[in-house]
Each structure stands twice: as C-alpha cells, then as structure tokens.
Amino acid sequence: MTGHLNMGVNVARQLATSAEHRVIYLTSQEAADKKLDKLLGTNVEIMIEPEPGIKIWQQLTDNNYWLETGLLSDGLLAYEKASIIFNEMKSIDNLDSDNQLLDQVLAVVKPDLIVTDFSIVYPAIARSGIPLMRIWITARLTGIGDRLLPPHGSGLPIDSKPEIFAEFNEKLIKPLNAIWKPYNNYLVSMGCQPLPENVLFPIDNCLNIYAYPKEMDQLYEQIKPLPKNVIRFDHMLIESDFDGQEFIIPDKLRDKSGKLIYFAMGSICASDRQNMIRLIKMLGKSQHRFIVSLGNRLDDYSLPDNVWGQPSLPQLSILPLVDLVITHCGINTICETMYFGKPMICLPVFGDQYDHSQRIYELGFGIRLDVHKCTERQLLGSIDSLLTDKVMAEKLKKISQRIQYKIS
The missing domain is CATH 3.40.50 (Rossmann fold)
Incomplete structure (x- = not known):
C-alpha cells in the first residue's frame, strides 16, 4: 500500500477491517510521524521507506x-x-x-x-x-x-x-x-x-x-x-471517521451573534501568510463568526474579535456545526463539505482546485472568487448571499441526506 493522502489511509483501513486483509502501508518517516494517526489502533502495518x-x-x-x-x-x-x-x-x-x-x-x-x-x-x-x-x-x-x-x-x-x-x-x-x-x-x-x-x-x-x-x-x-x-x-470516509472528539465552539465565539463559518485553505495554500492575513482582516469586518484553520505560518498573528483559529483543526467535527465553508477546494474538503450539505465560497489556488471550484459554481452549490484579487465587498457580500439562499440550502440538504443514507 502506498500513498500519502486521507483517501489512501481510509482505503487501507477499510481493507484491513471490513475485508480483514493483511495491509502494509508504505510511507515516509515524516508522514508516519505527522499524518498517519488515523492508522493507530488498526490492523494496518506501517512500513517506513x-x-x-x-x-x-x-x-x-x-x-x-x-x-x-x-x-x-x-x-x-x-x-x-x-x-x-x-x-x-x-x-x-x-x-x-x-x-x-x-x-x-x-x-x-x-x-x-x-x-x-x-x-x-x-x-x-x-x-x-x-x-x-x-x-x-x-x-x-x-x-x-x-x-x-x-x-x-x-x-x-x-x-x-x-x-x-x-x-x-x-x-x-x-x-x-x-x-x-x-x-x-x-x-x-x-x-x-x-x-x-x-x-x-x-x-x-x-x-x-x-x-x-x-x-x-x-x-x-x-x-x-x-x-x-x-x-x-461520493467520498472515501468510513464510519470511524465520525467517532472523533467533539468540537466545542470556543468561548471567544460562543456568545457572539451571527452565523458560524469555517475557513480552511489546506496546509499548502495556508502557507501564503500575506494573503491569509489579507483575507482574515476582511472576515474581521463581517457580522458573522469564523473558525479558521491557520496552518503553521500565522502563530504570531492577532486574530480579529470574531475570528478564532488553530494551526490544525478536526474538520469533520466542525463541519456539522457551521453554516458555510470558505475553502481552496481540495478534493477531501469538497467531499466532506458536500457530505454535510454546506454551501461553499471557493478560493482556488492551483491544479484541480480550479476545476472543483468551477463545477461548484456551475451547479449552484457556491460562489467562486479570485483568492488574490477578491475585494472585501465581494467576499463579505458572497457570504451574506449564500447564507440567505434558501433554494441552495434545500438543494444541499437533499444531497447530504442522499449521501449519508447510503452509508447509514
């Protein structure tokens, strides 16, 4: 078994548990140290390159x-x-x-x-x-x-x-x-x-x-x-993905008014510190509340009063709680967000993110913006527009129900 993404890890787990095969997962030492916690306690054997x-x-x-x-x-x-x-x-x-x-x-x-x-x-x-x-x-x-x-x-x-x-x-x-x-x-x-x-x-x-x-x-x-x-x-999640820790809305946000929004750009795209700060400053002027996956380059940045974040967050525990997702549109986040039926603001940066963002826009599941050139008015206006779109919300709810029913 080779690979480095969540999909590969979940396929390995499923083969080792449901199918009861002997699974050997070939990976690097770095990945084993940082990214393979989901294999702990399973029958998957990790083999270091x-x-x-x-x-x-x-x-x-x-x-x-x-x-x-x-x-x-x-x-x-x-x-x-x-x-x-x-x-x-x-x-x-x-x-x-x-x-x-x-x-x-x-x-x-x-x-x-x-x-x-x-x-x-x-x-x-x-x-x-x-x-x-x-x-x-x-x-x-x-x-x-x-x-x-x-x-x-x-x-x-x-x-x-x-x-x-x-x-x-x-x-x-x-x-x-x-x-x-x-x-x-x-x-x-x-x-x-x-x-x-x-x-x-x-x-x-x-x-x-x-x-x-x-x-x-x-x-x-x-x-x-x-x-x-x-x-x-529809996704490559398995039931044990949803058995993780409960996410408690932070005190900083709990008593504030406004909808709850999740902002995650993935570890690579979040490395663009300058643009992340630009976007977070815009969010600070919104009437809504934001949970932000910060990555590893914003540890010394002071977040606005309506924004709370950590370098890494339990995304699957957060998504059910929020009303909207702002994302770079990586494949894992797309599948997980659709699973929970949340509208998306798409901020693609490279590769397949452009394709996913365009499909989301064309199908009426969200809005696509330019991650570097979007203005405060465009970003905050898009947030308010999606949060009040009842037709979209109903459409996404039905999709979520269909997907979840298939594995229940």
Missing part, C-alpha cells in the same frame, strides 16, 4: 517549495503553474532510484494486490504482474481526457467550446512532452510497454477509484461516461 525514500514527491509536499516557486501567488496563470509542477517531475535519475526502492519492497512484501495513488507508472510495479488498484487523488479529469471535457487544472466552464479546451492543452504540450519523452524511453528500456503519447499513467490495465459527489460528477458523465474499470464514490 528505506532512505532516500520516494524522492520524486518530496518537493511537491514541501510548503517552502510552493512559496519559493510562486505557485501560491497571483503572478502565474493556471497552465504556467502546471508547467512548473511538470518540470519538478522530469528527473529520470530520481525515478530510477525510487524504482529500485519499490523493487526491494515488493520482493520483501510479495503482495497479492498493490494499491497506489502515484500519478506515474513505476517499472517495478508494471513488471510485477501483481493486480493494481489506483486511487485518483483528484477527480475524473485526472485520468479521463476528452476534447469535449475541460482540461485537468484549467478551471474552464464545462460548456466552453472545444477550441478553448484545445488552446489550454496546447500551452501544456511542450512541458508535458519534456517529461513524457524521457519517461517513456526509460519505461521501454526497463522492459515495459510504451505509453500513449503524453500520457503518464494509462488507466486501462488497472482498477481505478476516485471520490467525487455524484451531483458534481454528473456534468462529466453526460459528456464522457466512465469505463467499466473506473469507479466513483
């Missing part, structure tokens, strides 16, 4: 990297941010080192099934002949492209003309090909089948699963139905 670990992903999980490259700023367009990430993945030296590590692990573990959230193929896995299940860590645009679908990470409207989609894709061809060509040559040299042109992970030879609420995914399904080996879930 031997040094040097899966190097190809280390930069992409480093908050400083995102700040230093400008990926969190407003100075780059969506396709330019995608190009920077592509460039980070192009080192074949790192890929070969990581592949040797996986060869060693598979020789020791000898699994009957490999579950991974990697977005590229490793020869060690491809040549093993072991059945493979891949978790898409974003939604369907990650793995299923079509000239009639918006390109992954574009945030373009679903009803845009195909030539608009083609124009975005054209801007990515050169940086994508710069990765694909040496990567494909490497795979062939290692005895693997060649890849389709500019495809890093073909989906045909494995089971693919992803989380996305049906009501959001339906726009894609109408245009490009899923292949039989791709399965969508």
